[in-house]
Amino acid sequence: MHPAHTPADTRHEDPVPEPPEAPTVSDSERLLFGGELAYDVGWEQHEGAWLKLGLLAMARALPRMVATGLRLAHLADARALRVVLGAEVGRGVTQAVGLVAVNSVLGHVLAGGTTNERLARAVPSLGLVAVTALLGSLLRSASTAATGELEPKVQRVATERYLGLVHRVELAAIEDDEFHRLLDAARYGADSARRMIRYCTNTLNSGISLIAAASVLTVLHVALLPLLVLMTLPSAWSSLTISKQRYISFHTFVQHARAGHLLGQLLTQREAAAEVRVHEVGPFLLGHFREMAETSEREQTRLARNAARIGLVADGASGAATLLTYGALGLLLWSGRMDLAVAGTAVLAIRAGASSLDGLVLQMADLHQESLFVADYERLCAEAQARAIPQTGEDLPGRVREVRFEKVTFTYPGSGGETPDPTLREVSLSFPMGKVIALVGANGSGKSTLVKLLAGLHLPDEGGGTIWWDGVDAAKADRGQIFARIALMSQSFFRWPFTVRVNIGIGRPTVPIEDEAVRNAAAFSGADRFIAALPRGFGTLLGRGYKGGREASGGEWQLVGISRAWYKRAEILVVDEPTSALDAVAEQRVFDQIRALAATGQTIIFITHRLHSVRHADVIHVMKDGRLAESGTFAELMDEDTGTGDFRDSYLIQAAAFADTVPAQRAPAEDTRAEERS
Numbered sequence: 001m002h003p004a005h006t007p008a009d010t011r012h013e014d015p016v017p018e019p020p021e022a023p024t025v026s027d028s029e030r031l032l033f034g035g036e037l038a039y040d041v042g043w044e045q046h047e048g049a050w051l052k053l054g055l056l057a058m059a060r061a062l063p064r065m066v067a068t069g070l071r072l073a074h075l076a077d078a079r080a081l082r083v084v085l086g087a088e089v090g091r092g093v094t095q096a097v098g099l100v101a102v103n104s105v106l107g108h109v110l111a112g113g114t115t116n117e118r119l120a121r122a123v124p125s126l127g128l129v130a131v132t133a134l135l136g137s138l139l140r141s142a143s144t145a146a147t148g149e150l151e152p153k154v155q156r157v158a159t160e161r162y163l164g165l166v167h168r169v170e171l172a173a174i175e176d177d178e179f180h181r182l183l184d185a186a187r188y189g190a191d192s193a194r195r196m197i198r199y200c201t202n203t204l205n206s207g208i209s210l211i212a213a214a215s216v217l218t219v220l221h222v223a224l225l226p227l228l229v230l231m232t233l234p235s236a237w238s239s240l241t242i243s244k245q246r247y248i249s250f251h252t253f254v255q256h257a258r259a260g261h262l263l264g265q266l267l268t269q270r271e272a273a274a275e276v277r278v279h280e281v282g283p284f285l286l287g288h289f290r291e292m293a294e295t296s297e298r299e300q301t302r303l304a305r306n307a308a309r310i311g312l313v314a315d316g317a318s319g320a321a322t323l324l325t326y327g328a329l330g331l332l333l334w335s336g337r338m339d340l341a342v343a344g345t346a347v348l349a350i351r352a353g354a355s356s357l358d359g360l361v362l363q364m365a366d367l368h369q370e371s372l373f374v375a376d377y378e379r380l381c382a383e384a385q386a387r388a389i390p391q392t393g394e395d396l397p398g399r400v401r402e403v404r405f406e407k408v409t410f411t412y413p414g415s416g417g418e419t420p421d422p423t424l425r426e427v428s429l430s431f432p433m434g435k436v437i438a439l440v441g442a443n444g445s446g447k448s449t450l451v452k453l454l455a456g457l458h459l460p461d462e463g464g465g466t467i468w469w470d471g472v473d474a475a476k477a478d479r480g481q482i483f484a485r486i487a488l489m490s491q492s493f494f495r496w497p498f499t500v501r502v503n504i505g506i507g508r509p510t511v512p513i514e515d516e517a518v519r520n521a522a523a524f525s526g527a528d529r530f531i532a533a534l535p536r537g538f539g540t541l542l543g544r545g546y547k548g549g550r551e552a553s554g555g556e557w558q559l560v561g562i563s564r565a566w567y568k569r570a571e572i573l574v575v576d577e578p579t580s581a582l583d584a585v586a587e588q589r590v591f592d593q594i595r596a597l598a599a600t601g602q603t604i605i606f607i608t609h610r611l612h613s614v615r616h617a618d619v620i621h622v623m624k625d626g627r628l629a630e631s632g633t634f635a636e637l638m639d640e641d642t643g644t645g646d647f648r649d650s651y652l653i654q655a656a657a658f659a660d661t662v663p664a665q666r667a668p669a670e671d672t673r674a675e676e677r678s
């Protein structure tokens with residue numbers, strides 16, 4: 001048995017210096033992942049953004065953040081928002097009135113006279129204290145109920161809005177990495193919008209309480225306001241610092257936990273099981289798992305001690321400020337510049353104000369982080385609107401005679417600012433309706449791309465030619481009408497995690513699914529045979545990992561995809577290598593069916609590498625390096641006088657390979673089939 005390659009072995013081998021921004025990365029993480037294992041997704045960029053901000057910067061950004069929260073809430077439910085706002089302002093007023101009433105109670109209690117007399121004089125003010133407390137409590141309940149009502153509505157409105165916009169953007173946007181990162185962050189933004197409502201309410205509440213306490217203090221004595229600031233600032237600083245420490249600790253823990261989780265998954269994953277055993281990967285990964293856990297534990301200990309130290313300093317600062325405040329109060333009392341009753345109220349107001357400010361600082365930190373995600377969300381919505389497929393446009397003719405590409409050039413969007421070369425270059429060709437048109441060419445020559453442009457999924461580059469649907473330019477046409485006329489039987493059809501019935505019926509989702517038509521579609525491709533063997537037939541859920549779900553094989557899925565395209569019954573059927581996963585018998589059956597369809601006048605655009613199967617096409621377009629190499633019938637392309645040789649050479653290579661491998665003595669059944677095919 002070979003010794004496992006343990007973390008200890010790598011500790012001295014790896015010369016990569018530890019990056020300064022990630023001091024907690026273990027040797028194992030550097031060896032296995034090249035450093036910290038962070039997600040490369042849009043939302044990750046804002047994680048912990050508030051750590052970079054100070055109190056002042058956050059305070060400056062506060063009005064903008066609250067305004068965003070209010071706008072979202074207004075969109076979701078204006079009435080509930082009014083209730084929250086009214087209740088919060090009302091709570092501030094009751095707190096202020098309550099403090100004034102307490103002041104009056106103290107004034108009466110501390111004034112001259114017998115105890116009974118003093119209590120009797122204080123009764124009305126005591127009553128007011130009770131009423132304001134009751135009112136405050138009722139208003140808090142109203143605000144909590146309305147916030148609870150607002151939160152899910154805001155999330156739904158935000159989610160619906162972005163999903164509604166995103167499903168209509170151009171395919172080019174979906175394939176654009178930048179848009180995808182934004183989409184990723186914005187998905188998180190809908191949840192953030194929900195949380196933002198709670199944080200906004202809490203911020204408003206803390207802010208209004210602080211204003212109430214500050215106003216009462218100013219009325220009692222002007223010198224009390226600076227005292228409030230003096231006492232609350234150290235405690236606000238300590239709250240923020242400790243919560244920052246907690247966040248850093250959490251982030252470090254999560255990062256190691258993520259790496260550890262990944263190792264755990266790899267050790268138990270089915271796909272890795274053979275290598276884990278044969279190559280003895282188990283001890284190797286377990287060793288690294290332990291090394292990462294130990295690094296994490298050391299870091300947790302360091303952070304915990306650090307947090308304790310900061311807590312002590314902060315508490316010390318808070319204590320000193322409290323001492324100063326009460327010292328100043330005592331001085332005012334001693335010098336006769338303040339009544340005892342006022343001093344008593346001031347103590348209460350200062351305590352209330354300090355706790356409001358503490359809350360405000362923490363809420364601001366959370367609000368700030370959420371607002372970054374909500375800002376992404378807003379940017380995504382704007383971007384999705386700008387990149388939406390237009391919902392109007394010129395009508396296509398009722399009966400189109402041909403779709404013609406005129407000098408069409410197309411470039412896929414680049415990633416990371418690079419400008420890629422065009423995938424299609426000045427392609428001019430025609431797709432006559434009612435015919436079978438074959439598209440052939442080497443891998444990567446642009447066949448599938450051409451078909452995506454035909455289907456209206458992409459448009460030619462700016463100034464890169466025109467796609468004509470008779471006299472209508474596809475770029476100006478109502479794109480919905482183009483989509484409606486095309487059904488795609490492609491190699492990359494989608495595997496919906498739904499029942500077989502829906503997987504076929506989703507080919508035409510605008511009308512209710514008809515069972516009879518679904519059965520016919522399944523019979524068309526031959527999928528009916530495997531469906532009959534499923535535990536619940538057409539009602540079987542296709543999707544492993546769900547209860548009652550069943551996974552179909554690649555070929556079975558392909559038959560479902562073919563049935564779906566057929567179910568759409570569109571004017572143009574695009575067949576893009578849909579049989580790559582089918583066995584020879586199933587493939588022949590699908591080809592036979594397609595040929596039978598062609599005989600009924602169905603337009604079929606057919607992409608294949610099996611050149612033998614395009615012999616009966618009405619026209620064959622041959623693509624090469626993004627350009628049209630040649631076009632014609634099979635006979636024309638094979639003729640040395642009319643063809644360029646691009647098709648003929650490839651055909652002859654395939655034919656020779658086939659001829660070489662066919663045994664001299666063929667089985668009679670194969671002979672018959674070959675004849676049938678030709």
Ligand SMILES: Nc1ncnc2c1ncn2[C@@H]1O[C@H](COP(=O)(O)OP(=O)(O)OP(=O)(O)O)[C@@H](O)[C@H]1O
Pocket residue numbers: 175412413423441442443444445446447448449450
């Ligand atoms: N979504 C995409 N983004 C960027 N480039 C792409 C994208 N899809 C295809 N390409 C590139 O465009 C070129 C043409 O691809 P396309 O799929 O159209 O070729 P094809 O002729 O259909 O190939 P195959 O026979 O292998 O299916 C390839 O170089 C491919 O890498």
